[in-house]
Amino acid sequence: MPSAVAECHIRSADGFLIVYSATDRHSFEAVPAIKRLLDDQRRARNVSCVVVANKADLQHQRRVTTAEGERAAAELACAFFETSASDGGDDIAEAFHELYREVKRRKLLEGKSRRRSSAQQVKQVLNKVFKIQNAS
Structure with a gap:
């Protein structure tokens, strides 16, 4: 069970990279559980x-x-990349770009714009309150 902080990050994130080590079967076997x-x-x-x-490498x-x-990855309906962080190849950037494209596609399909931050919402409420007070 993730911590409350981890849950907050999971709920607020738009997309995820699930990384495992090709040299560690245990990390690979954890991928489906992480996706769930x-x-x-x-x-x-x-x-x-x-x-x-x-x-x-x-x-x-x-x-x-x-x-x-x-x-x-196909069973989880995810894109797949194989890379080496120590080599710093272009495939690392491509994995991030693919995640970005997937998030954008999902947002277009869902027809949702990004939620406003709570700070923006508070600012809007305060502006309305002050306009009402100034109008009185």
């Missing part, structure tokens, strides 16, 4: 997610194949 947690916390299916396999230590990662 995100879905449950957001109370919506098809939360915008991209699955990323890290440490692709360590072929001699690999415990999870590319095909397994692709299959798991």
Whole structure:
């Protein structure tokens, strides 16, 4: 069960990168549970997610194949990328760009604009109150 702070971040985020290590089967096996947690916390299916396999440069230590990662991502309805953070390749940026595109597509499909922050809402209420007082 995530902490209250984690729950708040999950509810307010627009999208998620779920990263596992290609050299650690346990981290790979946690991916579906993480996706379920995100879905449950957001109370919506098809939360915008991209699955990323890290440490692709360590072929001699690999415990999870590319095909397994692709299959798991497809089952979760997520895009899939394989990268190496230590190499700093373009695929890292592409994973973030894909997440951004997915969030934008989802917002267009849902027809929702971004919620205003509470500070903007308070400002609007205060402006209305002061206009009413000045009109009196």
